[in-house]
Amino acid sequence: MLQKFFIFCSGADTDILETCSNGERNKYAGIGATVFFTAIMAFIASGYALYTVFDNIYTSIFFGLIWGLLIFNLDRYIVSTIKKRDSFKSELLQAAPRIVLAIIIAIVISKPLEMKIFEKEINQVLLEEKNAMTLENKEQLALQYTPIIESLNRDIANLKNEVAQKEAETNALYDTYIAEAEGTAGTKLLGKGPVYAEKREKHDAYLAELQQLKQSNAKKIAVIENQIAGLNTDYDKAVSNSQPVIDGFDGLMARINALNKLPWLPSFFIFLLFLAIETAPIIAKLLAPKGEYDYKLEEQESVVATWVTQKVAQRKLLMSTDAVMNQQIYEDIKSEEELYRYKKEKAEELMRLQANSFHNTQVKGLS
Template structure:
């Protein structure tokens, strides 16, 4: 039962193989088994690849099964259409496009399995890439806010500098009028005289300006600090909102690119393995000598070809004979006087009817 199933998978003619030797049947059963298990590997590989895309197990299995059937059909077609020829060059010519197709199928099948085999290494590469993307993302978002924050910090520094400058002036006036009262500077007279009062009034006026400046600048500083906090909060929000996109940077294309950054030799050997599996039925047919099945298939095909050519040739001869007979018959009829008179009579009647119809038409028009 299993042997018969693999023979069907090989795409060979089961009716012919039934009358062949056991060794011939086993050969084609082996070819069919290779075709079948290649399709199974294609199903597993495509299901895994689609799962990394859709994150849905049932959908991945369904589409993977469809893909496996497609690969099975292609492999069966490739193997079944390769036939033994009398000339090796003819066999190579017919096998060349099929080998190219087999190489493409091997690449498509091997790549998802490579992703699964080297999954841990790929995850490490993706982690490094995600970390780099996170840092780059933070820098790019920061570029949107840093100039504004720097301007606000500069404004705050300027406002504080204004307060410090005004406060230094007030302190200087305070020291001046105290020194005047103590007689250490100015008039050098001890006591609170007119000069003392004048300097104190000037100090008090500047002190009032300082208090007013402090109140105004503190309000401006508080407003600027609030803006800075809001900008920092917006920055953190944007970083948090964009981080899930980076965390999900593990799709099929990202994994393929990560695989490309790993050493190529292990991946290449896996590809060679699938290439050998995919092309083995083709080379098995090309390298094996012409056997019992090939002779019987050729006998069947040439018998049908000869029968069809005979029928076509018979139809051509029949057509030529019929045309020759018809030409001879019409030539004989053309010489008969009775047929000539009959056709002359009918032509005369037809012309009379046409003349009558034309006359009636012209009469109605008038």
């Protein structure tokens, strides 16, 4: 039962193989098994590749099954259409397009499995790329907010400097009227005279302005700090909203690019393995000597070809013979006087009828 299934997979004519030796059947069962297991590996590889795209196991299995059946049908067709010939060169020339197709299929099958085999290494490369993208994303977003925040911080610094400058002036006036009262500066008269009162009044006026300036600037600084806090919140929100896009940067194309950044030699050997598997049935048929099945298949095809050629030749001969006979028959009929007179009478009768019909039509038109 298993042998019959693998023979079916090989695309061989089961009726012919039934008349062949057991060794011949085993050979084609082996070729069919290679075709079958290649399709299984294509199903696994495409299923994994599609899972990285759709992230749904049922969808991946469905489309992976379709892809596996497609590869199975292609391999079966490739193997079944290679015919053994008397010249190896003609066989190789016949198989060349099929080998190219097998190379393409091997690349398609091997790439997803390479991504699965080197999944940990690919994840590491993707992690590094995501970290770099996160930093770059923060820097790009910061370019939108940093100049505004720096400008607001400068405004706060200016307001604080304004208060500090006013406070320094007020302190200087305080020192002045104290020194006047102590007699160490100004008039150098000990006690609180008119000059002292004037300087004290000026200091008190500056002190009142200082208090008012502190209050107004404190309100302005609070407003600006709220603006800065809002900008920082907006920046954090922008970073948070863009991060899922970076975290989701692990699709099929991203993984293929990450795989290409790894050392090429291991991937190349995996590709060679799948290429060997994919081309194994073709190489086996090319290298194998002409067997019993090939002779019987060639005999059957030659019988059909001979029969078709014979039928075509018979039809051509029949058509040419029929044409010659028809020409001779019409030549003989042309020389018969009785047939001539009969056709002449019929022609005269037809012309009389046409004339009468034309006359009647004209008469009706005049009445």
